[in-house]
Amino acid sequence: MRQTTATPSSRLDPEPVARRDFLGIASLASMLSAMLLAGIGMLRLPKAAVLPSASKxxxxxxxxxxxxxxxxxxxxxxxxxxxxxxxxxxxxxxxxxxxxxxxxxxxxxxxxxxxxxxxxxxxxxxxxxxxxxxxxxxxxxxxxxxxxxxxxxxxxxxxxx
Amino acid sequence: MSDQSRSDSALRKFFTDLTRAPRRIYEAAFRSGAPVTDRTRSGFVFNNVFLHLHPVRTHRWSLRWTTTLGLGMASTAAFLIALVTGVLLMFYYKPYPDVAYNSIKDIHFVVPTGRFIRNIHRWSANLMVLMVMLHMVRAFYTSAYRTPREFNWLVGMGLLVVTLGLSFTGYLLPWDQLAYWAITIGANIAQSPRELTDALGVTSVVDVGGLQRQLLLGSDTVGEEALIRFYLLHVMILPLLIGVLMAVHFWRIRKDGGLTRPADADERLEPRRPDVYPVFTEAPQKTYQLAAIVRGRSSAVGRGPENTVPSMPHLFYAELGVLMVTTLVCLALSLAADAPLKELANPGVPENPAKAPWYFLGLQELVSYSAFMGGVGLPAIAVIGLGLIPFLDREQLGSGAWFGGPGGRWLAFRSAAFGLGLTLAIEVFAIRFGWIREWYPHVPQLVITVINPGTILALGYAAYSLWLVKRYNSARSGAMGLFTCAMCGFVVLTVIGTYFRGPNWGFFWSPADWPTH
Structure with a gap:
């Protein structure tokens, strides 16, 4: 028979995702998204908006x-x-x-x-x-x-x- | 002690230190001392940021010249020569239309040693392309791509592509007729996915081709923007990229356990002498790397240092030897033949025939049937196919031996005969009878994009290779057939494109038969 009584959680029990892991993953993700956006922004530069060729x-x-x-x-x-x-x-x-x-x-x-x-x-x-x-x-x-x-x-x- | 004598001794010490300073600077830079014992020879390698891409000790099998033929080192040497001469050329080269042409002319006719340096640059670049290709052929036929070296094979593919990119971007810089029209064709090949999107009627929505061309040229024609972009790629972006890839490539050789060698390499070198005891007799799951013995699954696990020699001097002297030979070949070629310079680029009159650099003439031959398939589709299939080889051939039989694996040398020979025969047959047919457009002028382009000599060749090679997989019950045999056929196709198409194509891309047995125009 399964134990149904919930054990009272303690501040000292391990968390499902450790707080430091969460902060680490979040900061890594924010850095990666910032770099991705910066990368896309930089790729925008070489695509010329005005073509320098003579009038057609x-x-x-x-x-x-x-x-x-x-x-x-x-x-x-x-x-x-x-x-x-x-x-x-x-x-x-x-x-x-x-x-x-x-x-x-x-x-x-x-x-x-x-x-x-x-x-x-x-x-x-x-x-x-x-x-x-x-x-x-x-x-x-x-x-x-x-x-x-x-x-x-x-x-x-x-x-x- | 009196003040007088103390100041005397401090002064004496000052002068002694001053005379010793050069020696101490040397010792501070090279801490391990002269490489005279095995210990100092190790330190010579791993205390040096450049040399430590190499292993400290090299297996004697790797030093046999039939293992590599020195092709990888020759590629590196050609790159270094091109790097040095390229930097020298940058003193005078000006990347602006017409001015560029004049500056190359100055380099050729006025600048001291300019013509010689430009010749060396040109020859070393060509030699590098050739050596990189041969190096890939060597790695393939000795099964050097197999696990754990799959990733390094992929890095090698990257190096091949960047090498071709470096050579191609350099082709525009002289701004002569040859350059201008080769780049016009190249840029339109980049645009050729339009052939597919036009046929599907989606170009107005997805125009990959147009975007590629515009990014490459910075304009809709080959002009000043295109020249500065090619210059930037040639002197900055691609050299940086190739430097990074080369560092990874060399370092991975060490990390993958040195060069690939047959399982019985040690016995084939010589039987173990009675006074030599193996470091590991039970082959534990540990690795002897540098000095630490650690657990791991790197390729050095369970291997002792038997049959290895210190890389200093054995490996390094061999490498320097290849560097000297490569330099000698470049110098000899540069004395024998000048790098070409045609008339100033003229956007109104194409060079006839307008030929790309030799290593692209096989593709140009395919492009003369379908721009998209010859220029983008088939090269992409070739690069993807080459990259997949190590992940499909998971066998171990025959690793490290030339033409190892089921079928062996005889299979390579038969595949070459098949590849040469099929390529020649299709080319002869297409040259003699033309292609679909001539028989049915109103056929949709999509039909020609799908059915052209290039795709038929690719399908023929693939079918032959699948048959080999079944016949020998081995993925390696199939890979051998496919690779050999593809190489033969490359050679045949390149030779036809180089020697037998003349004005209007017509077939001529010799340039003497070209019509006068």
Whole structure:
């Protein structure tokens, strides 16, 4: 038969969690959480809030003599601007695989780094590139055009001068 | 005694102490005296903060040159050479776009001995990568990762990754065409988890790839922010990290009972002489460490110091020998070939072909099918797989012997034949017939991410290795097959990427066949 009478607790009996252990664990936990928070705070620093790269919007003046369907690459930009029968459009020249700059080839574009090939409309025809070259938003502004590299538009979008 | 004579003797004592001061400074620094007896040789090691990472006594098996081939020490030596030459280069190097290129040019053409020092830095870095890899191969084939050395194998994996990181971050610093485009590709590989998140349509919510790239570059293009970040990683963060890991790695060797050796190493060295009595005849559960005999479950429990020799001079002289040979090789290579420096980085025109450093060209070959699988997925699987080896192979048969375990040398040879054959077959197929995108241009990217030469190779190796586990009824045999296949795959892909890939990553038998452009 089980003993049911509760033994009167004494100040000298061992506690389930010793007082000093509790204080020790609590202070250790507070130190670890403080260090964790500090660590997260420090990791926040390297993630830049403002990117130092040049503006992604720029204006282009197409040369009068630009033949239909041949690219005009504004100096310092990895974008080709074309004029065809239906209007003007801009296409990114940055390969969607690993960011090399594609070159125009007889049957479209080719990437020098890993051999991706793109059709003249930017769609992938060979190699590792996962996506087509995006067409970029272009708007007419007087006799110039404004290209926004950050906004892509459907491949058949054209603007009129 | 008169005042006069007392001051005389104090003065004499002052001058005597002054003449003895250099000797006493030396004795204060090195308390144990000249290492001429076994006792002072012990003190020489454990009284020295640097040397005490080593054991006081070394087993004679560890000193046979076929045990390690000196590869670990050669890695360390190459690191030390790169450290010294790297600090020297920092006198002139300026981490800012274009200025960086000019400062490297100054180092190359104007700074006294600059070209030589830069060559040594470049060669020692390459040598370090090679030695670290060979050291891992050695540790694997002698089963040196087995218990109680599992943790040190993991530290070794960390050292391999940091070594590659050090080498890769150094690649950008010259700011030439080679550097710029290798880092552009590298940063986009860091971004390649997008290939997966795009395919699943969750990039707008979870963009791991974009975050990695932005943290690495500090921008969305390779520019001044990227250069200073790579510089910081190269000269500060990674060297500190590798220093800590190296200290742990060396100290753990001692704590894990020295280098791994076969169970019958003592008999194979020589039979015990009749006048030598073992310290422990009953192999009690106690350990002979330094001078104390304590209970414990460290690997030295129950082992006496038989067949060990003092580390000073036997181990240290061997290490210094490897250091000298490594230095000699670096100097010879630096005299023979200059570190390359191409034209100034041009963000508008990629280098063609744009090749990563040689040890990444195997991955670049895989990346030319799928950026995510080749650049992130398969390397992660490889590192995790390597790390798991000691926890899956819990056997003891053949520890410490080259190609020990069921199957042995013959199994390694057959696995190499299988690995070489499979890798070559898939590469030949992919080079000859192309891959899925060429046959079905509109197939979803996810299909190619999952089915590409890299994943097929990994699956082939894994299947072969599982068959070996069954065939030999041994996890070690499976590990041997998998590791050997992976090494063969690495070698084949690296050789193809280095020698047989040209402009547009096309296949060419020789650079002489490259089209002019």
């Amino acid at each position: 919007k720029f204006s282009v003046q197409l040369p009068e003599s630009l033949p239909l369907g041949s690219p005009y690459v504004p100096p310092g930009r990895n974008v080709a601007v074309f004029r065809d029968a239906k209007g003007v459009y801009a296409m990114s020249l940055v390969c969607t695989h690993l960011g090399c700059i594609v070159k125009q080839a007889p049957d479209g574009f080719e990437c020098p780094c890993h051999g991706s090939r793109f059709a003249p409309d930017g769609s992938v025809s060979k190699g590792p590139a996962p996506k087509s070259l995006p067409c970029l938003r272009i708007t007419a502004a007087g006799d110039k055009f404004i290209v926004d590299e950050e906004v892509s538009v459907p491949a058949d979008t054209r603007v009129q001068a």
